[in-house]
Amino acid sequence: xxxxxxxxxxxxxxxxxxxxxxxxxxxxxxxxxxxxxxxxxxxxxxxxxxxxxxxxxxxxxxxxxxxxxxxxxxxxxxxxxxxxxxxxxxxxxxxxxxxxxxxxxxxxxxxxxxxxxxxxxxxxxxxxxxxxxxxxxxxxxxxxxxxxxxxxxxxxxxxxxxxxxxxxxxxxxxxxxxxxxxxxxxxxxxxxxxxxxxxxxxxxxxxxxxxxxxxxxxxxxxxxxxxxxxxxxxxxxxxxxxxxxxxxxxxxxxxxxxxxx
Amino acid sequence: xxxxxxxxxxxxxxxxxxxxxxxxxxxxxxxxxxxxxxxxxxxxxxxxxxxxxxxxxxxxxxxxxxxxxxxxxxxxxxxxxxxxxxxxxxxxxxxxxxxxxxxxxxxxxxxxxxxxxxxxxxxxxxxxxxxxxxxxxxxxxxxxxxxxxxxxxxxxxxxxxxxxxxxxxxxxxxxxxxxxxxxxxxxxxxxxxxxxxxxxxxxxxxxxxxxxxxxxxxxxxxxxxxxxxxxxxxxxxxxxxxxxxxxx
Numbered sequence: 031x032x033x034x035x036x037x038x039x040x041x042x043x044x045x046x047x048x049x050x051x052x053x054x055x056x057x058x059x060x061x062x063x064x065x066x067x068x069x070x071x072x073x074x075x076x077x078x079x080x081x082x083x084x085x086x087x088x089x090x091x092x093x094x095x096x097x098x099x100x101x102x103x104x105x106x107x108x109x110x111x112x113x114x115x116x117x118x119x120x121x122x123x124x125x126x127x128x129x130x131x132x133x134x135x136x137x138x139x140x141x142x143x144x145x146x147x148x149x150x151x152x153x154x155x156x157x158x159x160x161x162x163x164x165x166x167x168x169x170x171x172x173x174x175x176x177x178x179x180x181x182x183x184x185x186x187x188x189x190x191x192x193x194x195x196x197x198x199x200x201x202x203x204x205x206x207x208x209x210x211x212x213x214x215x216x217x218x219x220x221x222x223x224x225x226x227x228x229x230x231x232x233x234x235x236x237x238x239x240x241x242x243x244x245x246x247x248x249x250x251x252x253x254x255x256x257x258x259x260x261x262x263x264x265x266x267x268x269x270x271x272x273x274x275x276x277x278x279x280x281x282x283x284x285x286x287x288x289x290x291x
Numbered sequence: 292x293x294x295x296x297x298x299x300x301x302x303x304x305x306x307x308x309x310x311x312x313x314x315x316x317x318x319x320x321x322x323x324x325x326x327x328x329x330x331x332x333x334x335x336x337x338x339x340x341x342x343x344x345x346x347x348x349x350x351x352x353x354x355x356x357x358x359x360x361x362x363x364x365x366x367x368x369x370x371x372x373x374x375x376x377x378x379x380x381x382x383x384x385x386x387x388x389x390x391x392x393x394x395x396x397x398x399x400x401x402x403x404x405x406x407x408x409x410x411x412x413x414x415x416x417x418x419x420x421x422x423x424x425x426x427x428x429x430x431x432x433x434x435x436x437x438x439x440x441x442x443x444x445x446x447x448x449x450x451x452x453x454x455x456x457x458x459x460x461x462x463x464x465x466x467x468x469x470x471x472x473x474x475x476x477x478x479x480x481x482x483x484x485x486x487x488x489x490x491x492x493x494x495x496x497x498x499x500x501x502x503x504x505x506x507x508x509x510x511x512x513x514x515x516x517x518x519x520x521x522x523x524x525x526x527x528x529x530x531x532x533x534x535x536x537x538x539x
Binding site for chain 1: 436438439441442445446452456457460461463
């Protein structure tokens with residue numbers, strides 16, 4: 031049952047210097063993410079979830095502690111192992127949907143024909159084939175984010191980091207995108223670390239959820255979700271789980287609000 | 292269609308107004324279109340100025356050299372100031388202050404330094420073209436979204452790849468606009484330089500015709516200059532449009 035640990039975060043701290051002084055973003059955070067997990071980080075705004083994700087992706091360095099991926103310390107982005115999806119899709123506006131998906135493969139020096147084939151294959155199941163030649167400005171928010179996800183999946187890495195990927199979408203699109211992501215994850219068995227504000231997403235998708243505290247971010251609790259997919263949101267154990275998570279997060283969110291005002 | 296008609300209407304109105312106004316003034320000081328047209332024909336058939344092609348060539352050469360220098364220096368200094376913070380903070384304000392000085396005040400010293408021939412015109416054209424290109428590069432760099440740079444880094448792009456695949460495309464439209472403005476101002480610089488004092492070039496012919504009160508010839512030469520400038524700007528605008536289509 032126990033899958034090997036793929037990502038280990040060990041006693042990580044991070045402090046940012048701002049104009050109004052130093053801000054502790056993370057304080058002594060430790061986590062272990064098993065291979066194949068759908069690991070969700072949830073917590074109030076500004077609790078350092080995104081910072082933590084950036085460290086795992088090699089985009090930020092911890093002040094103390096270390097992050098290990100497959101046993102090796104992370105020092106810089108490694109697109110052969112880790113792909114990232116951001117809240118803002120960050121598509122290149124001068125590239126078509128297809129060319130955006132090809133970006134990572136192009137950087138690897140893959141031949142044009144081959145990367146085009148891979149990108150085209152990816153767009154199909156995402157319902158984007160008819161939009162392959164469209165520019166990002168011609169796509170809806172949900173489509174853009176699907177292109178960004180396809181761009182990350184094209185790297186075919188073991189690990190996918192997702193920083194509130196559906197945060198800017200409306201509720202309905204969000205639920206559908208969640209279902210769609212779940213299907214991809216179940217098919218590919220990638221290890222996903224997913225940052226969200228949404229309890230609904232957390233309980234519907236995750237194998238494990240870590241609740242973070244208000245700033246400075248610490249891990250408050252880690253919950254296992256050994257339930258079958260797809261999960262019925264009205265099932266009693268899911269309702270109970272959601273209530274329990276909300277209890278934990280509510281307290282932290284209240285603290286975060288109190289501190290920010 | 293409506294736009295073309297409106298355009299034709301204002302040109303016609305101006306020509307008619309010009310014709311009427313010029314008839315009330317001494318022919319030495321103003322030539323009406325009915326006189327300028329034959330003069331223009333004389334200029335174009337090389338009757339009035341047999342060595343017009345040579346002068347045009349001199350001007351074209353000066354513009355080409357001045358523009359090539361302005362583009363290379365403008366891009367270099369723009370990227371140096373925009374990409375290296377310390378340089379930008381040290382020299383950016385100096386550049387902006389220099390740009391605020393009307394460039395023509397430098398021309399006498401350029402003539403003294405570079406002499407009456409082509410070199411001073413090239414220097415002046417360069418001076419006028421250099422600033423808009425540098426400033427466009429600086430503005431373009433500021434336009435590049437930090438998020439796109441982060442995305443590129445996450446996908447494994449090093450500094451050079453990021454520059455070529457993200458920065459340049461992201462700033463291309465602004466850059467093309469700056470290159471176009473730079474060309475227009477280089478042309479202005481070279482021709483103004485020739486008019487203010489030279490032995491060859493279209494500007495020297497203009498000055499010559501004007502000095503001899505050959506007013507109709509003078510206006511005809513101005514029209515020839517205008518046509519050349521409009522043509523060069525049309526080419527530049529075409530390039531700019533392609534850049535816009537590509538980068539937006």
